[in-house]
Amino acid sequence: MAPAGGSRTRADWPARLAGSARWLFLTAYLVAVVFPMCWVFYTSAKTTQQIYKSPFGLPKVITAPGRANAEPLVRNYRKAWTGSHFGQYFVNSLIVVSVSLVGVVLLGSMAAYVLARFEFRGRNAAYFLFLCGLLIPMQLVLIPLFFQFSDMGEGLTHLLAPAARAMGLGNLTVSLHDSHAGLILIYIAFSLAFTVFTLTSFFRTLPGELREAAMIDGAGEYRIFFSVMMPLGKPGIVTIAIFNFLGLWNEYLFGLVFLSSDKLKTLPLGLASISMQAQYKSDFGLLFAALVISMAPTILVYIILQEKLTRGITVGALKG
Amino acid sequence: MKNRGQNLFIATFLGPPLLLYAVFVLMPAVNAFRYSLTRWDGLGSASWVGLANFRAILASGSEFLPAIGHNLFLTFVPGVGILSLALFFAYSIHQRIRGGRLYRVAFFFPNVISGVAVALLWVLIYSTSDVGLLNGLLKLMGHTDPIPFTESGRLLWAIVPMSIWSGTGFFMVLFLAAMENIPETYYEAAKLDGASSAVQFRSITLPLMWDVLTTGIVFLVVGGLKFFDAVYVMENGRPSGSTHTMSTLMYSKVFQEYNVGYGTAISVMLFLLVLAATAASLRLMRRERLEY
Numbered sequence: 001m002a003p004a005g006g007s008r009t010r011a012d013w014p015a016r017l018a019g020s021a022r023w024l025f026l027t028a029y030l031v032a033v034v035f036p037m038c039w040v041f042y043t044s045a046k047t048t049q050q051i052y053k054s055p056f057g058l059p060k061v062i063t064a065p066g067r068a069n070a071e072p073l074v075r076n077y078r079k080a081w082t083g084s085h086f087g088q089y090f091v092n093s094l095i096v097v098s099v100s101l102v103g104v105v106l107l108g109s110m111a112a113y114v115l116a117r118f119e120f121r122g123r124n125a126a127y128f129l130f131l132c133g134l135l136i137p138m139q140l141v142l143i144p145l146f147f148q149f150s151d152m153g154e155g156l157t158h159l160l161a162p163a164a165r166a167m168g169l170g171n172l173t174v175s176l177h178d179s180h181a182g183l184i185l186i187y188i189a190f191s192l193a194f195t196v197f198t199l200t201s202f203f204r205t206l207p208g209e210l211r212e213a214a215m216i217d218g219a220g221e222y223r224i225f226f227s228v229m230m231p232l233g234k235p236g237i238v239t240i241a242i243f244n245f246l247g248l249w250n251e252y253l254f255g256l257v258f259l260s261s262d263k264l265k266t267l268p269l270g271l272a273s274i275s276m277q278a279q280y281k282s283d284f285g286l287l288f289a290a291l292v293i294s295m296a297p298t299i300l301v302y303i304i305l306q307e308k309l310t311r312g313i314t315v316g317a318l319k320g
Numbered sequence: 321m322k323n324r325g326q327n328l329f330i331a332t333f334l335g336p337p338l339l340l341y342a343v344f345v346l347m348p349a350v351n352a353f354r355y356s357l358t359r360w361d362g363l364g365s366a367s368w369v370g371l372a373n374f375r376a377i378l379a380s381g382s383e384f385l386p387a388i389g390h391n392l393f394l395t396f397v398p399g400v401g402i403l404s405l406a407l408f409f410a411y412s413i414h415q416r417i418r419g420g421r422l423y424r425v426a427f428f429f430p431n432v433i434s435g436v437a438v439a440l441l442w443v444l445i446y447s448t449s450d451v452g453l454l455n456g457l458l459k460l461m462g463h464t465d466p467i468p469f470t471e472s473g474r475l476l477w478a479i480v481p482m483s484i485w486s487g488t489g490f491f492m493v494l495f496l497a498a499m500e501n502i503p504e505t506y507y508e509a510a511k512l513d514g515a516s517s518a519v520q521f522r523s524i525t526l527p528l529m530w531d532v533l534t535t536g537i538v539f540l541v542v543g544g545l546k547f548f549d550a551v552y553v554m555e556n557g558r559p560s561g562s563t564h565t566m567s568t569l570m571y572s573k574v575f576q577e578y579n580v581g582y583g584t585a586i587s588v589m590l591f592l593l594v595l596a597a598t599a600a601s602l603r604l605m606r607r608e609r610l611e612y
Binding site for chain 1: 325326327329330333334336337338340341342343344345346347348349351352355362405409412417419422423425426427428429430432433434435436437439440441443444445449450451452453456485489493542545546548549552553556557566567570571574575580583584587588590591594595598
């Protein structure tokens with residue numbers, strides 16, 4: 001800090017030097033973070049031969065835009081999307097993640113609302129059980145879950161088949177191994193602990209008078225929840241939904257263990273398998289295009305919801 | 321009457337989530353302890369072996385002890401870089417430097433990308449073919465022989481810059497949020513006393529964000545203990561003894577060697593380590609907490 005009235009004197013030079021050094025460092029780091037990303041994007045528009053010839057060079061479609069030069073780009077993405085099934089993986093990710101998100105947000109806010117707003121016997125025990133989940137690594141659950149999945153499928157069949165028959169849906173068999181339904185149930189169950197933990201403290205902060213007012217107006221508990229509390233809880237729910245979206249979209253280990261057929265794979269699984277298989281190792285155009293397809297959705301969400309997303313991803317840490 | 325209606329409401333709202341959570345998380349977690357005391361190939365009947373699996377994984381010459389070492393390496397070597405860079409970036413942005421918002425948005429970027437995509441991106445950066453960004457740079461500098469950065473002997477070191485690259489943004493945002501919570505008046509008072517920026521950082525910022533710093537360390541350690549994606553992908557699904565982490569070892573013991581009891585014992589050890597790390601940092605946090 002320069003003393004008031006004193007302009008930039010010689011005494012300032014260490015501070016200015018430090019300032020410049022800091023600027024230089026921050027900028028260098030900025031390049032290190034951003035450049036590899038740009039590199040992946042623009043390289044996905046080059047043929048493998050072009051990549052070999054000049055690995056850093058910009059693709060022709062950027063230096064000389066035109067239909068002919070866009071051809072490698074189109075070919076790489078077409079090859080990734082249909083030839084290597086990334087279109088299928090993309091749709092699979094979309095199905096698994098969106099159904100899981102709806103499930104975890106709905107079940108999580110139901111449990112959190114009850115735990116935050118009602119007094120009843122066993123409430124602390126239930127809350128404590130959810131808290132335990134924060135400390136359980138997925139690795140601990142993975143193996144027993146894998147070997148119990150067939151029993152659980154049978155159990156669910158027993159549980160749901162009568163209802164399905166009653167509803168005229170015919171004979172229902174639930175199989176959890178190598179199915180999206182199985183993975184979705186795991187994703188929901190595993191995301192519940194953190195979701196319930198965060199939303200419970202969020203629902204506690206909402207004013208209680210609203211519920212009483214709605215009750216006087218004759219609304220039942222269910223109506224109060226769906227038409228008063230859920231809308232009020234939207235900021236917290238959106239934050240936790242974004243947090244879960246990122247975690248689930250990028251999840252790899254559960255998928256690796258529970259999905260085996262290619263047509264069911266999610267994006268991280270598809271990406272890992274082409275990057276591990278020798279036959280694709282030299283088709284760089286394809287690899288770069290596949291990488292872009294996998295990264296694009298979360299990057300897009302980040303660009304659109306940037307503030308909310310950073311809040312979402314750090315929410316637990318600041319509360320805890 | 322009203323009370324019965326309310327109890328029914330509580331049961332229908334809490335029941336389904338609790339049941340799902342109990343069946344898919346709590347029950348398997350408890351069963352893991354049972355599995356870890358058996359020898360089982362996943363198909364036939366399991367035989368009870370007591371603590372034999374734990375004796376085996378902790379015996380000298382087992383693959384488990386080096387795997388813990390690799391986890392600790394992958395936690396602390398990048399961890400030091402991540403924490404110091406994140407603190408430096410957060411503090412710089414907190415001081416309202418020009419372009420602060422750009423730095424914040426850009427530095428966080430890699431955190432939204434999946435571990436698998438990050439691993440593949442770095443495989444391409446490190447590639448020994450002409451594609452490799454890093455070997456390309458070395459070639460421009462006159463170094464002709466490409467360096468195989470990702471071969472087993474070097475892989476853990478190669479993961480260090482990758483982890484720093486992909487992890488720093490999260491901790492920066494976390495620390496920045498903590499710094500913004502510190503009342504401005506403390507800094508004003510310190511400035512009146514003529515405290516330099518470095519002194520202010522040491523005696524105001526750091527102590528007042530201690531809780532968040534500890535939380536950050538817990539995240540870092542727990543993440544390091546669970547490390548899986550990059551090692552598994554970069555080793556093509558077959559990590560070797562010199563690269564296995566606890567998670568990849570557990571995976572290959574169970575799903576490639578069908579040694580279920582042994583693999584589950586590893587997951588139990590992993591759980592206990594996560595528990596110990598969390599408990600230790602919570603204690604540290606409580607002792608050092610400053611009220612303000």
